[in-house]
Amino acid sequence: MSHPTVYLQGRTAIRVVLVFGFAYFLSYAMRAINAVIAPALSTDLQLTHADLGLLSAAYFMGFGLMQLPIGVWLDRHGPRRTESALLLFGAVGAAIFASSETLLGVWIGRALIGVGVSACLMAAFKAFRVWYPAERQSQLGSWMLVMGTAGALSATVPVAMLMPLIGWRAIFFGVAAALLLAAWILHRGLLDVEQAMASNEAGQKTKGTAAAKSSARTDTGYAAIFADPYFRRMALLGAVHQGGFMALQSLWAGPWMITVLGMSVEQTSHVLFLFNFALLIAYLGLSWWAPRYVAYGQRAGLPVLKVVAVGLTLAVLVQILMVVLPYPDSWWLWIVFAVAITVTTLGQTHVSLAFPTSLVGRANSAFNLTLFIGAFSVQWGIGLLVDWFAAQGWDGAAAMRMAMACYLLLQVFALWRFVREWSIQAPAIAL
Secondary structure, eight states, X not given: OOOXXXXXXXXXXXXXXXXXXXXXXXXXXXXXXXXXXXXXXHHHHTOOHHHHHHHXXXXXXXXXXXXXXXXXXXXXXXXXXXXHHHHHHHHHHHHHHHHOOSHHHHHHHHHHHHHHTTTHHHHHHHHHHHHSOGGGHHHHHHHHHHHHHHHHHHTSHHHHHHHXXXXXXXXXXXXXXXXXXXXXXXXXXXXXXXXXXXXXXXXXXXXHHHHHHHHHHHHHHHHHHHHOHHHHHHHHHIIIIIHHHHHIIIIIHHHIIIIISOOOHHHHHHHHHHHHHHHHHHHHHHHHHHXXXXXOTTXXXXXXXXXXXXXXXXHHHHHHHHHHOOSGGGGHHHHHHHHHHTTHHHHHHHHHHTSOGGGHHHHHHHHHHHHHHHHHHHHHHHHHHHHHHHHTTOOHHHHHHHHHHHHHHHHHHHHHHHHHTTTOOOSOOOO
């Protein structure tokens, strides 16, 4: 699929971002909500730390398993139809989660939620790559993450306030209704845009040749992507750092505040609100700063991957302080961590621009798959490590700190590999 000569502008361009943003808002809220409802889930369903990690990771498993087929569907059928259809599965999953009485039942429900929202960001990236100019990609990506982080904010203090009033089951029934609404808005609200852009694009390519090339790329797309040394370099970093951050944000940040820092559930919800609010402001700042000062391709500015390396180095140093300073006042380190970790979105944009538009759905989805493999592994792995250290006689706070220390060693290794392989560059940046 080649770039159209005319890109979206004005109200239509804003409408597309808002429609995709609403779905991603819900996706991110579902990713983060277990950090707040974890105590209630553990009590109601009698869950261990490992059970809780496995349950939360079910979202990432469902999400990750869908990434490779989603890439093909996005390139063949477009973002509107792909995402609106999948959101229906998310609505069913939320209803199952709300009505289940066993670990297996809520696990299936959460996995289906992951399946349902698995295209929310990749569908947006596919539409942005084809319908907007390349120089706006990092800004659009940051805007989506702003809306996603707003979803994470909605899963902190608002959820904590609703929990005593209606309980977590009623909240998830409400989520099911919201996901149905998002599916309808996507299916109906973007139909005219998709038709107009498809018509415009059809006039820009030679039918027979383009179709043959598209077919060939469909057959070899994933093989070429996973074989690319640049992709493998970025995938390891993304899985460990970005995926691991997703695991912390969506679950372990909450238990850390309660178990390690000794906070109450209410205090934890307020810190998580500040944490996600800082993340939102940082993404907003990045959406302004990156297009002006960060270099993609031949454009002047700070080399994007060096910015990523510096930001992640700061994130690692802050996490080290979090482990060695287990005091209530150290909660502010999570705020600094949230600001530093936002550089990972620059790396994700870099991957999106490194492959042709006919492969961008698969390239983005392949990279996203690595993120969610990392998120699943870190989320469940920390739970297993906490229980293991506890079985060796460590108290809860010490066990959680040791589990985090193990994850930090993995981060240091991934960052070292990323810097060591500096000579491996992207195949082509589309700017």
